[in-house]
Structure formats: structure tokens, C-alpha cells
Amino acid sequence: MKELQFDSAVIGGGAAGMAAALELSARGLSCAVIEREDELGGILMQCIHNGFGLIEFNEELSGPEFAQRLEEKVRSAAITPFCGATVIEVEDNGEHKVISCVSGAWGVIRIKARAVVLAMGCRERNRGNIRIPGSRPAGVFTAGLAQRLVNIEGYIPGKDVVIIGSGDIGLIMARRMSWIGCKVHAVVEILPYPSGLTRNIVQCLKDFGIPLYLSHLTTNIYGQDRVEGVEVTPIENGALMFDRSFRIPCDTVLLSVGLVPENELSRSLGIDLSPMTNGPWVDSTLMTSVPGVFACGNVLHVHDLVDFVVEEARRAGSFAADWLAGRRKDKELRVKAGSNVRYVTPGRLDPARDNKLYLRTLIVKNDAVLEVRLNNKTVRSQKKSHVQPSEMISFNLGPSELAAARESPDSVLEVSIL
């Protein structure tokens, strides 16, 4: 068994993991990045469409191009990547975390590090998670798996496609499947509004004449050996209108019904999870409930843009470096999701410095207002021309707005969308 020691270790070599490692290395700390795939890049490697990096590089890049830019920096920094190594356990032994990985090339590796950044990304919800009735034929895939089959493995999963859920991966795959000669018959969405970004609705559905059925539920999947069709039922005032159900023949169903942070390692380490984000609960320094363990990117909460992932990951790396340098946080105030807010992260803020917050709303609204209240007094009231659940909102709060929290020990900040 190989045993190694580093100042810090990052689990996951996607955009978040690479960005966090670069920050740790820039602060003079030795850093290992452990990635289960054979190369760095994470989910970006299968996203061959463009639209990445508008904020980070002021350019429109494909996913692999974006990953390559980060990887080149990682390779020229004092960072040790372990690719093809899957982390199976992380133990907290007080001064050190001990990370156990298995790798085809090296067998079992044990890496000791004083700080760990979790950057394991997220996984797709599947048919079992949403309990679609019907038989169990072949031909039902998650949209991300279909994307990998088409873009990396070079297989076409089917010819006549229905997509369930209007998340971004499903929308991107509607366009991709059309480009490779498949017929995409419909995208079926249970909610009255799309779950994906507006730009993807336009560029991936409207431009290809693919119908989007909002407020429709997939009530059956037919077929014995292979999918033969789906039954779709309209929803009105919360009730299923079975008298208006219709059937769409198809041989392939792609599911794009949400992503969930990859929590197995976090759970085994005893990290507190947030029921709102489904990822680890973190404080103002992106540190989890286990001291010395930080989290960023899609393992913390599901992001829509990689630019935000990289920004957050840099801060996680920087906070981990501060922690290793012995800096401990001062007094923090608690953050609470108010009206029409599904979640706001992080769960604590430091009133003495600038804090970045990310939130997702529960509503679709034009002319909305982002309202921030500290101890029941409004400290920010900011107009938002349009809000919707699929578009993450980010904002900064600094010492001047949080001044009152420095005097009052049990301060609470509440963020609402009105």
C-alpha cells in the first residue's frame, strides 16, 4: 500500500477541484487532487457544446476547452494529480484526514492531509427517484448518461426520443440528438415553467421545433424488451386530466429530472447535510461541520454555470489555506431562507468582511425584489427584472450592511424574493 502526505487534498478533479487546488498551491501548500476518471475535467469533458467561460475567460468555450485551460495551470503548478483513483473513505484522525483510494495503477493509496476540499460534483436523479409507472424495458437513460454515450463513447442510444424533465442537460441533449439524426418528439415537464435556462429553451427546443409540454406528467412507460412509447397526462389546478392523456411512440426515454450532490463520502465522514441544498452545510468560510473539511462546486449545491463553480472553489481553496495558516473565524451570523427562497448558501456569514451568497428562488416573476433583512431590519432591497428557479442568483454582502451583527451576538439574516 502506498502512503503519502500532503498539506491539503482535493477530492474530485472537475472544475471545482482544479480551481480549489490551484488556490491552495498558489498559497505555497502541497496539494493532491484525487480523481476517479482517467483524466481531469469532470462533467465538462462530455459537454462538447459551447457556452462555457463567458465570465471566467470572457470567451465562449466548449466544456473540454474550459477544462483544458484549468488543467494546463494544474499541470504547471506544484499539484499532484492522482487520476483513475477512487476515494472510498475519508477518516478524521484529529490533526490529519486520512483518505483511502483505490486505483488500477497503484492499488490502495492512503493520503494524509491536514485540510481536505470536497469537490465530488453531483449525480443525476433517475427513474426510481421519480417513480414513473409502467414496465421496465430497455431504452430509459438519464440525459447525462446519454450525453456521455454520444459524445465520449460514440454510441447512439436510440432514434425516437422523448425527454422527461426540462433541466438543462435534457435540453442540451434534445439538440444533440437532433443533430445526430434522431427525432426528438417532445420534452415533458411537470412544472408550469421550464426547469432549464431560457437560453437553452430557445437554442435547443425552439430552434429545432421540439414541443415542450409544460404542466404535463409522464404517467406510463410502455414496452416489453424495448421502450415503445410514453403516456403523457395534462395537469390542471393540481389534478391529472386522465381523459386528455395521450401517447407518444418512441424507442428511447431520456430523464432530465434534477441533480443531487454526491454525498456518500460526506455522510461517511459525519458531515451535517443541508435539507435545502442536499449538500453539506457550510459556514462563512465554506467549511463543513467537520473542521478542516471544505466543500465547493456541485457537491455543495447544484450550479448552472461553471464560472460560478470556479469562483466558489477558489474561495474554498483560499479559506482552506487560511485555516491551515491557523486563522480561525470570528463571530458569525446565521442565514435563513425567507419568502420564496428555496435555499441560500452559505449558512453563516462573517460580518467583518465581504461575503458571497448564492440562492435559488421558488418562483417565476418579473419585476421582483431581492430583500435582505438583518434582525428584522431591511439592509438591502434590490430590483431584479426577472427571477426563476433555474437561474441561480448571487450577490455580495459587506461589513457596512452587516454592521449591526457585530454588536448583537445572535443575529439572523433573512433573504427573500418578493
Ligand SMILES: Cc1cc2nc3c(=O)[nH]c(=O)nc-3n(C[C@H](O)[C@H](O)[C@H](O)COP(=O)(O)OP(=O)(O)OC[C@H]3O[C@@H](n4cnc5c(N)ncnc54)[C@H](O)[C@@H]3O)c2cc1C
Ligand atoms: C450537461 C451539462 C451542461 C452544462 N452546460 C453548461 C454551460 O453551457 N455553461 C456553463 O457554464 N455550465 C454548464 N454546466 C455546468 C458546469 O459544467 C458544472 O456545474 C461544473 O462543471 C461542475 O463542476 P464540479 O467540479 O463541481 O463537478 P464535476 O465536473 O462533476 O466534477 C466532480 C469530479 O469528482 C469526481 N469524483 C466524484 N466522486 C469521486 C470519488 N469518490 N473519488 C474520486 N473522484 C470522485 C468525478 O469523477 C468528477 O470528475 C453544464 C453541466 C452539465 C452537466
